Amino acid sequence: MIPELGTLAMVIALLLAAAQGFFGIAGAHWNRQSWMQAVGTAVTGVWVFVTFAFGILTYSFIVHDYSIAYVATNSNDELPLMYRIAAVWGAHEGSLLLWIEILSTWALLVAIFSKSLPVAFRARVLGVLGVIGVGFTSFTLLTSSPFLREIPAKLEGADLNPILQDPALAIHPPMLYMGYVGTSVAFAFAIAAMLSGRIDPSWSRWTRPWTVAAWMCLTVGIALGSWWAYYELGWGGWWFWDPVENASFMPWLASTALIHSLAVTEKRGLFKSWTLLLAIFAFSLSLVGTFLVRSGVLVSVHAFASDPQRGMFILGLLLFFIVGSLTLYAWRAPSLKMDGGFETVSRESFLLLNNALLFATALLILLGTLWPLFMDMFNLGKISVGPPYFNIVFLVPTLPLLVLMGVGMHAAWRRAALASRARMLWMIAGGAVLLALVITLGFYHSIGLPLTVVGFAGGLFVMGSALVDPVTRLRNRQPISRSALGMAVAHFGIGVFVIGISGVASYKIEKDVSMGPGDSTQIAGYTFNFKDTRTNVPGPNYVATQANVEITRDGAKVADLSTEKRQFKIQSMPMTHAGIAVAWNRDLFVALGDDLGANKWSMRLQYKPLVRYIWIGAVIVALGGLIAMMDRRYRAKVPVTEPATDAGAAGRVA
C-alpha cells in the first residue's frame, strides 16, 4: 500500500505541475489575473506531493521494504541507516526523484522570494519551471518509477553499490543536483523575459542571486565529488576528466560565464542577448549531462545502469527544452539592442574576454567528451579522449584568465583608467613571481613542470589582487558592499585553488611498491614503515583486511595510518579505503593493494603537496558566492510595474 501512495503522489504532482505550467504561461499570455494567482498554489502543491513521495521512498528504505524493486536492488539489512537514506538517490530511479524534489524546492523558493516581481513575469518564471517539472515527472512515472513492486518480494536486498557507501558521496549528489537543477531558475527567468518580448531593466538583478545560488551549490557539489574520488577510489587522483565529471563541469563553466555576463547586463545594460543565451546554455549543458549519464551513450565509471529506451525519452525532453528555447531566442534576440558602447579598456571588455574564454573552455570540453561517441558512430575507430587533451584545452584558456581576473577586478565600468592602479598591480605581480620562485626553488628545490612557476605566480597574483580592494577599504574605514566583497573572496579562492593544483601536479610523488610487515620505503623524506596486517576486521556489511603503516621523518613519528581492503559481503566487491595523514602543506596517502602472497602486499604510497588547497579553494569560491548573494540590493523591493498584484500575492504561498 505504501509504495502505491508514492506513485499516487507523483501522479498528483504531475497534474499540479501541468497546472503550474499552464496557468503560469497561459495566464501571463492572456493576462488572466486569477490564473496567474493560482500558480503559487500549484507550486506549493507540487512541492508537498513530491516531498511526500520522496519521504515514502526514504521510509521504504529505512524499514527495508524489499517488495519494492528499487529498494531490493539498492539496500540490505546490514546497510547502516545513513547509507539507507543516501541509497534513496543511489541509482537511476531514486536520483531522478531527487532531481524532481530539488526542482520543486527551487520553484517553491522562487515563489516565496519573488513576490515583489511583476505578476506576469513571476507567473511565467514559475510556469516554465512547471513545464520542466512535467517533463521530468512524466519521465520518472513512465520509464523509471522507483515505486514499482517486485512480486514475490525478495527476502534480502542486493545492497547499495559499495562505492557509494561513503559520507561525502551521501551528500555529494544532493549538492550537485541543487546546482544542476538550480540552473533551471536562470533558464526560466530567461524564457520568461523572451516570452514577454522585452527585458526589464531590473531583469538581471532578479536573476543574479538565483544564478549565484545554483552556481555555489554546483561548486561545492563538484568539490565534494573530487574529494571523494581522491580518498575513496584509492587512486589518489582528484580529477579524471571522466565524462560524468565533465558533465558537471560544463554547466559550472557556463554558469560562471553567466554570472559575469549578468553583471554587465545589470550595470550597463549590455550583452543582453548573450546573457540570455548563456542562461539557456547553462541549463542545456545540465540536461546534456543528465542525458549522457543516464542514456548509456558514453562509457564512464560513474554511469547509471543505462537503457536506450530511457535515453530516447530524455533525448526528447532535451530537444524540446534546448531547441525550443533556442528557437525562441532566435525569434526574440534580434530585437534586443545594445544600450551603449564601452571603451577597449573597461570592465566590460575584461568580462567579455572572460566570457569568451570560459565559453570556449566549455565547448572544447564538450567536444572532447563527445568525440569518442562521434568516432564510434561513424565507425572511425574506438578512441578515448583523456587527460592529455583536456589538460591542454583547460590550461590554454584558463591561464590568461588568471591574469585577466587579477587585472580586471580593478577596471572601472565604461572606461578604466588602469594607470592609477598599474603601479600597484605591477608590484603584486612582481611579488607573486618572486614568491613563486621562492616556493619552487627554495622549498621544493626544483622548477617543476614547465608551467609550475606560472601556476604559482598566477595564483598568488590573483590572491594578492583580490585582497587590494577589501584591505584598502578596511584601512580607510570605508564600507564595502557584500557584492564587491563576495567577488574578492571568490577570486581569492580561485587563486588558492590554482596554488593547490600547481603544487600537487608539479611535486607529487607516487610509488607503487611491494611491501610486507617490517619493510619500509622512503619518499620525499618520509619513511613509510609497514607494521602489520590484520585480517577479518569486521565492518557493518563488509570484512576488511587492514594494514598499519607508521610514517616517520628523521626518526620522529609523523603519523600512524591504517588502510583497508574491504570485501563487501553481498556485492562481493573489494574496495580500498586509503589512509591519509593531513598537514597544512601536504597529504601522505597510503592505499593497500593486492595480496601478492608470501606475506607481501602491493602498496600505493603517495606524497601530495598542497592538495588540500584545491578543495579549500573551491570552498572559498563558494563562500564568495554566498556573500555576494546576500547583497542588500537583491532584497530591496522593486517598484511594482503592474497593478493588482498584492491581493493574490499574500495568499499565494500558504
Add this chain to the structure above:
Amino acid sequence: MLRYLTPAIAALALGALFWFALHRIGNGTLDVREIKSPLIGRAAPTFTLPLVMDPAQRFDSHSMAGKVYVVNVWGTWCPACREEHESLISLSRITGVPFVGIDWKDDNAEANRYLAQLGNPYQTVVADAEGRVAIDWGVYGAPETFLVSKDGKVLAKYAGALTEAVWAEKFAPLVSQQGGAP
C-alpha cells in the same frame, strides 16, 4: 535572424548525433562498452604454464603455431564463466577450433572438480596461478576470449560470457578467413 538561429541548429545536429547513437545501441549495431584490445593485429603473447590436469607437465604456446585457436581466460570463482561454459563446450565441439583455457588465479583441485562436473571444452587447460600471463594478455576480468591466427596474431577479443551468437558474429568470419579450423 539566421545568425541567431545558429545555436538552435547546432543543438539539433547534436540531438541527431545522440538519436543515431541511441538508435544504433538499441538495435545492437553500436556497443560503446566494447573495449578493443591493443593486442589486436599484434603477435599473441607467448607463455609456458603447467597443465591443470597434471601440474608436472608444462604447455608451451609455441606448440599452437600454424593453427587458428582460441584462448579463453576463466576461473572457477567467476560466475560469468560458469554461464558461458555450456556454450564453450558446444562451440569447441561444433567448430573444431582448439580452445586453450587459461585458469586464472585459481585452485587446481577446484578447477579439476569443476571440469569433471561440467565437462571440459578445452583441448588444453593451463594454470596461471599468479596471473602473470593474464597481465601479458591485458585481461581486465574473467571471462575473456581471444582468437589467435595461424601466424600467431591476435585476431579478436571478447570480454564477457561467450555465446553462440557472439561467436557467429565476431569469431566465425575470422576463422573462415583463416581457411577454417585446422
